[in-house]
Amino acid sequence: MQTKTCTRCEKSKPRDDFQNLKASPDGKQPWCRLCHRLSPYGLTEEQYNALVSDGQCHVCGGTPEELVIDRGHRKGKVRGVLCHTCSRVLGMVYENTEILKAMIEYINGNA
Numbered sequence: 001m002q003t004k005t006c007t008r009c010e011k012s013k014p015r016d017d018f019q020n021l022k023a024s025p026d027g028k029q030p031w032c033r034l035c036h037r038l039s040p041y042g043l044t045e046e047q048y049n050a051l052v053s054d055g056q057c058h059v060c061g062g063t064p065e066e067l068v069i070d071r072g073h074r075k076g077k078v079r080g081v082l083c084h085t086c087s088r089v090l091g092m093v094y095e096n097t098e099i100l101k102a103m104i105e106y107i108n109g110n111a
């Protein structure tokens, strides 16, 4: 199997782990796919693996096929990984805990 060394994580990975790039001398991106995914979050592969090690959403504990990296709305540091549902709910309430508390009260009051 042909491998290529990623210039970000410096790991030797199968060429399939690199996206095609016609302009590049070897036809592949210099960074592996995972590095492209993680670099906007400033995460290393090891940090990412630690976050997803139990495969669980950090809010509901569900084990979805894919976990979303969550770092809040002000592009701060990564807080955890979430399932798509929790990530969407968090985005919809704008992380306003007052809204969340009011919702809980509303639900309890109308149960």
Ligand SMILES: [Zn+2]
Binding pocket: 006, 007, 008, 009, 010, 011, 031, 032, 033, 034, 035
């Ligand atoms: Zn890499």
Ligand SMILES: [Zn+2]
Binding pocket: 057, 058, 059, 060, 061, 062, 082, 083, 084, 085, 086, 087
């Ligand atoms: Zn969840």
